[in-house]
Amino acid sequence: MKPAPFAYKKVRTLDEAVALLGEHKDARLLAGGQSLIATLNMRLSQPSLLIDINGIGGLGGIAHKNGKVEIGALVRHAQAEGNELIAKYAPLIARAMPHIGHPAIRNRGTLGGSIAFADPAAELPACLLALDGEIDASGPKGKRTIRAQDFFKGLFETALGPQEVLTAIRVPAAGKDMRTGFAELARRHGDYAIVGLAASARGDGKKLSDVRLAYFGVGATAVRARKAESALAKGDIDGAVAGIELDPLDDVQATGPVKKHLAGVLLRRVARQLMEPVS
Amino acid sequence: MTDTALDISLTVNGERIAERVDARTTLVDFLRESLALTGSHVGCEHGVCGACTVRVNGEIVRGCLMLAAQCDGATVETIEGLSDAGEVADLQTAFEQRNALQCGFCTPGMVLTAQDLLKRNGTPTRDEIREHISGNYCRCTGYQAIVDAVESVAQTRAGGKT
Numbered sequence: 001m002k003p004a005p006f007a008y009k010k011v012r013t014l015d016e017a018v019a020l021l022g023e024h025k026d027a028r029l030l031a032g033g034q035s036l037i038a039t040l041n042m043r044l045s046q047p048s049l050l051i052d053i054n055g056i057g058g059l060g061g062i063a064h065k066n067g068k069v070e071i072g073a074l075v076r077h078a079q080a081e082g083n084e085l086i087a088k089y090a091p092l093i094a095r096a097m098p099h100i101g102h103p104a105i106r107n108r109g110t111l112g113g114s115i116a117f118a119d120p121a122a123e124l125p126a127c128l129l130a131l132d133g134e135i136d137a138s139g140p141k142g143k144r145t146i147r148a149q150d151f152f153k154g155l156f157e158t159a160l161g162p163q164e165v166l167t168a169i170r171v172p173a174a175g176k177d178m179r180t181g182f183a184e185l186a187r188r189h190g191d192y193a194i195v196g197l198a199a200s201a202r203g204d205g206k207k208l209s210d211v212r213l214a215y216f217g218v219g220a221t222a223v224r225a226r227k228a229e230s231a232l233a234k235g236d237i238d239g240a241v242a243g244i245e246l247d248p249l250d251d252v253q254a255t256g257p258v259k260k261h262l263a264g265v266l267l268r269r270v271a272r273q274l275m276e277p278v279s
Numbered sequence: 280m281t282d283t284a285l286d287i288s289l290t291v292n293g294e295r296i297a298e299r300v301d302a303r304t305t306l307v308d309f310l311r312e313s314l315a316l317t318g319s320h321v322g323c324e325h326g327v328c329g330a331c332t333v334r335v336n337g338e339i340v341r342g343c344l345m346l347a348a349q350c351d352g353a354t355v356e357t358i359e360g361l362s363d364a365g366e367v368a369d370l371q372t373a374f375e376q377r378n379a380l381q382c383g384f385c386t387p388g389m390v391l392t393a394q395d396l397l398k399r400n401g402t403p404t405r406d407e408i409r410e411h412i413s414g415n416y417c418r419c420t421g422y423q424a425i426v427d428a429v430e431s432v433a434q435t436r437a438g439g440k441t
Binding site: 001020040104189 | 281282283285301302303305308324325326329332338339340341343344345346348349351392395396409410411413414415
């Protein structure tokens with residue numbers, strides 16, 4: 001199908017984007033467009049205006065500062081995939097990147113767009129949750145920072161206000177004891193996951209602490225599996241699998257019980273990754 | 280200050296183009312309908328099949344997931360451009376010789392994606408080839424012959440360099 005008619009405006013500043021969002025209540029921001037334009041083509045979304053934010057300066061950087069890694073909203077997946085700072089200080093994000101879409105999608109899709117879209121089966125929201133990351137947003141009242149755990153509110157729903165623009169994401173820079181794990185099951189490489197798991201922990205030999213497990217593709221948002229986290233911190237993998245307190249709904253890809261079973265399969269794979277000391 | 284139609288100027292296959300486009304026109308529809316470059320195909324129109332793959336500023340993208348309006352000032356290359364320039368002649372020959380196409384609908388996108396891989400990684404493994412073309416659907420061949428064709432070109436090109 002073809003999109004319904006809309007107007008298009010390429011803005012140069014955040015203020016311009018925020019003002020236009022105020023004037024046009026059903027406007028949508030266009031970043032990478034890899035989800036948005038698909039929904040426009042399918043007429044699942046029919047905004048009156050697309051505000052193209054790709055011309056705004058200062059949203060495309062990757063920096064390591066104050067113990068954190070900051071990634072600008074317009075950094076594209078392909079750029080993050082090959083970035084040395086991300087490989088070194090945000091290894092979970094580096095691990096997740098190859099699973100996101102396909103090369104042609106990763107050349108356009110942005111990290112900020114993926115977070116703001118909040119697809120429940122997407123990799124990055126779960127990574128942010130597993131890393132206790134945060135999100136910067138700018139709106140009519142200025143800038144604010146939102147913790148990932150407070151950001152994802154529901155199905156495609158975030159804490160962003162109607163006039164707010166996501167400008168950057170930030171995650172704690174990995175130290176020497178940082179461990180990460182990532183696994184997902186999809187019918188075809190690069191497709192949305194049937195179930196996926198992003199994880200971080202501190203490790204000392206095989207012993208883990210501060211375990212954070214974030215599942216995706218199992219509910220309205222990415223979710224932590226807290227009982228499994230504490231079991232894993234005690235080294236009890238079987239207990240962790242038994243303690244996965246998820247109750248996934250059926251979807252087009254798999255039934256709830258199948259997803260729950262697969263969540264256990266992924267946990268065993270990710271536990272192995274977490275328990276491997278970083279060389 | 281916001282428009283449903285826009286004037287854009289861009290370079291397509293080396294040629295300067297200036298056109299007025301509807302904001303809602305996707306890049307692949309613009310290429311096919313305004314410029315009659317019908318080598319880029321329209322398949323699923325939601326980024327799944329890869330038949331519309333083209334190059335924008337040197338990188339492969341989904342032609343159905345970019346608007347023509349976004350390509351103002353861009354350099355776009357399609358299968359027609361790559362083909363005329365001879366850049367993918369060896370891939371085209373290998374696809375033909377190894378029966379890596381039947382109906383041919385996916386072939387332009389497949390060739391652009393394969394060329395993208397070979398430019399970055401001269402000697403990919405079969406797994407790497409499969410992963411790189413994972414975003415391009417082929418409903419005829421079962422992929423085996425496509426992987427064979429890409430692998431043979433990679434080997435020939437690598438051999439030619441040493």
